[in-house]
Amino acid sequence: MSLIFYYGSGSPYAWRVWLALEHKGIPYERKVLSFAEGDLKRPEFLAVNPRGKVPAVVDGDLKLYESAAIVEYLDDAYPECGKRLFPGSVRERALVRRLVREADSYFAPAVDRLVRLVQFTNEADWNLARIAATADELAGELDRWEREIHGDYLAGPASAADYTLYPMIALALRGEKRKPDLALRRRLPVRLEAWMQRIELLPFFPPTWPPHWQ
Numbered sequence: 001m002s003l004i005f006y007y008g009s010g011s012p013y014a015w016r017v018w019l020a021l022e023h024k025g026i027p028y029e030r031k032v033l034s035f036a037e038g039d040l041k042r043p044e045f046l047a048v049n050p051r052g053k054v055p056a057v058v059d060g061d062l063k064l065y066e067s068a069a070i071v072e073y074l075d076d077a078y079p080e081c082g083k084r085l086f087p088g089s090v091r092e093r094a095l096v097r098r099l100v101r102e103a104d105s106y107f108a109p110a111v112d113r114l115v116r117l118v119q120f121t122n123e124a125d126w127n128l129a130r131i132a133a134t135a136d137e138l139a140g141e142l143d144r145w146e147r148e149i150h151g152d153y154l155a156g157p158a159s160a161a162d163y164t165l166y167p168m169i170a171l172a173l174r175g176e177k178r179k180p181d182l183a184l185r186r187r188l189p190v191r192l193e194a195w196m197q198r199i200e201l202l203p204f205f206p207p208t209w210p211p212h213w214q
Helices: 012-024 067-077 090-119 128-146 160-178 190-200
Strands: 003-007 028-032 056-059 062-065
Touching (some): 062 067, 067 160
Antiparallel strands (some): 056 062
16 A cells, blocks of 8 residues: 655645655655645544644554655655665765755745735735845845755755755745746846756656646
């Protein structure tokens, strides 16, 4: 019986797990949940994740949620599958873990604020000063993350760190569809943009792009 992966389109946290599953080549069944139709609040999903959020996985009798925990579990539970998500020596794996936590602690909150301020607020109610300040904060984070690139990817080979950060940046850039003058893409550092393009060229990447973003 394959692992069951509960996914919601556009969630950077669910996207992280999808990329990790593909990187490892772990067999799985993907169940797509609809935010708009209230799938995450249905009893059958709350039995998997009582917090009512994606992602979540069911692997045999294990029910697991929280994306960072899931990614670590996949690497530990399926060491024989594909490439490691936390590769290298003890110190190299520590670097990957630090980058994952740094993205979750600093980049993700700023992206969440931008999404709330732009995507989930009526244009007539936009707080332009707060939006500009959040965009500036994200631009500063982008500059910082460019300095974290070691080789082709953040920590050398592709790892959990890359699959954590990429969906967050992609979601932030998507804000320009609603508010083009955010100009975050124009402020994307050259090396970070090249890193994103390398992620996008991974053979398993294209099918993971959120379909409603097309």
